[in-house]
Amino acid sequence: MTTETTTTDLTTVKGLMAAIEAPEGQGVEMMDPATGKLVGRAPQRAEADLDEAVATAREAQRSWAARSHAERSELLNRAADAVEDSAEGLAAVLSREQGKPLNGPNARFEVGACAGWLRANAAFEIEPEVLVDDESGKAVLEYVPVGVVGAIGPWNWPMMISIWQVAPSLRMGNTVVLKPSEYTPLSVLALGAVLNQVLPEGVLQVLAGPGELGAALTAHPGVDKLMFTGSTKTGQAIMRSAADTLKRLTLELGGNDAGIVLPDADPEAIAEDLFWGAFINTGQTCAALKRLYVHESQYEAMCQALVKVAQRMPMGVGLEEENVLGPLQNRQQYDIVAGLVEDARNGGARILMGGDPVQDQPGYFYPTTLVADIDNDNRLVSQEQFGPVLPIVRYTDLEQAIAWANGLDVGLGSSVWGTDLEAARAVAARLQAGTTWINKHGAVDPRVPFGGVKKSGYGLEFGVEGLKSVALPKVTSW
Known part of the structure; x- marks a missing residue:
């Protein structure tokens, strides 16, 4: 399910669109909210594609988890380099599809934040914690991968919030199947294409599609954890959907x-x-x-x-x-x-x-x-x-x-x-x-944990606490 990018120049809008856009006559037309003009055609994936992506992610996860933190961090830093190399093209795609201006705390800012969050997650230290070490024995707490993370992003900060989900998940040895908002799929597909120039095949897969595809992702038995940013109402539906398989959850929901x-x-x-x-x-x-x-x-x-x-x-x-x-x-x-x-x-x-x-x-x-x-x-x-x-x-x-x-x-x-x-x-x-x-x-x-209380969220993102939230605690005692 990864996009082939080896022969495409992903530093320009034209190159990015060539790598991600559905063929003419296919997909869903995405219109510029500022001008009403066509931005591009977003491919639409079905549930069978999701099954294939999850199977690929599960297979890739074993070898990805076997890499050391240092090796995964190095790849995150290289991914940040790739984002910076493609920054102007990514910002233009984002501006056209989401509507936000290039300048101010907007499109260029968002692309820069993607690189910054990748580097920050690569830099965090997360070492085994010695809980007991005395005459009674020794106990050590470590954090190990969850497995496959299903991520569902919003339309307001589509690239940056995708990185908030992807970067810590990858750092901790998980693989990710990412479903962008149906309002801004091209932005996230473009970001995924840039990242996948560096990442091993199957580690990150981006599947654009309707809301039903997101619902299928939340219920999929091959997904071990869900990360979602969006409305409280949708977050509540995701919690209900995740209950049958007891998926771990991180939910960043609405606020006022x-x-x-x-x-x-x-x-x-x-x-x-x-x-x-x-x-x-x-x-x-x-x-x-x-x-x-x-x-x-x-x-x-x-x-x-x-x-x-x-x-x-x-x-x-x-x-x-x-x-x-x-x-x-x-x-x-x-x-x-x-x-x-x-x-x-x-x-x-x-x-x-x-x-x-x-x-x-x-x-x-x-x-x-x-x-x-x-x-x-x-x-x-x-x-x-x-x-x-x-x-x-x-x-x-x-x-x-x-x-x-x-x-x-x-x-x-x-x-x-x-x-x-x-x-x-x-x-x-x-x-x-x-x-x-x-x-x-x-x-x-990126160094400071972030999350909501009451109906604004469940769990934490960012910092070492954010890494722990996309991992499983494991105690070894002897």
């Missing part, structure tokens, strides 16, 4: 991250970091800032500081170098965002900017929108918008702000903003989230 601005914060100083915490990838990020609570003493100043920043951030077609914000990736998400903004408007909220999309332009562009004077129970606050809209909620009492921040059944990330670090840390300790940042938001690091 809250940020609390304390009364001592400087609105002008934090406005740009707040903006990018909310609007990175045009708001299409699970751990983006999605509701902002601001003390009444700073409220108007904070609103105006955010407007100033937002007004100088150009939105447009991703391949145009000046843009840093792009379209929503698909019509379904566009309609969700537009409906939530209308709910806010109808509920009496004040639209500081945006909220009125141009109707006759191509693409799923929704303008950068800031919403003030909104009730905490409005749907724009209580539901994840996943787009370029930020509701700004006024609070008078810090206890109320903390209760509002903790009041939902999700808890991926959160943030606290202020100049008194001790006071900010005290508030951070009370927020119910897998990660709470102080004076920043969404700043993930």
Whole structure:
């Protein structure tokens, strides 16, 4: 099931597309969400292809697991080199299919993160742990491969999140069968083709196809662990599907991250970091800032500081170098965002900017929108918008702000903003989230474990803890 890449130049868009695209008249046409133009034809794999891929992965896993950590790490570093060699081509494919601009924290940033995460996972040290060593005997804890990892990725960061799944799995001696989102399959197929220039055959296989293919992957008896990033609803379905075979799970699910601005914060100083915490990838990020609570003493100043920043951030077609914000990736998400903004408007909220999309332009562009004077129970606050809209909620009492921040059944990330670090840390300790940042938001690091609480996730990714999550603990005692 691996793509033959030995004679194809994978550093260019043309070469990448030649390696991955379905023949004319076959596959599913993928359209640019910024222009409506054809990007390419994604091949569609069936359940029989999945069976073959899993069988191939199981066969390849034995020899892959037999390699040392040093040997697997060397191949991950070589894979990072290959990504860097193809970076411009990969970024262009990603920009055209997903919609995100080349510049800003977008397509080039994402491709660079792929290389960075590969190198980080290659560098982590994971040694046997001596648990007991005394007159009674000795016991050692090691981490051994799970086997075959089934990975299902999202459409918002299709390449980077695929690497979050692939890199630790491969480092720990597993093989991977990866099913990308049906909205962004070409991006992940292109990344897989680049990686497979270096990796042994069968170690990583990318199968594009409909949602039914993902469901078959989650239930497949030859898959030992599942990694999924996406909605809570789908994550719950995956847990049910995995129960019969007791597959191990890592689930990074939806969020509705809250940020609390304390009364001592400087609105002008934090406005740009707040903006990018909310609007990175045009708001299409699970751990983006999605509701902002601001003390009444700073409220108007904070609103105006955010407007100033937002007004100088150009939105447009991703391949145009000046843009840093792009379209929503698909019509379904566009309609969700537009409906939530209308709910806010109808509920009496004040639209500081945006909220009125141009109707006759191509693409799923929704303008950068800031919403003030909104009730905490409005749907724009209580539901994840996943787009370029930020509701700004006024609070008078810090206890109320903390209760509002903790009041939902999700808890991926959160943030606290202020100049008194001790006071900010005290508030951070009370927020119910897998990660709470102080004076920043969404700043993930491959060395720092990441995961959600409540309905935002199950398990951890990144760092040595992330390696352990794609392995099995084994104790040897004598």
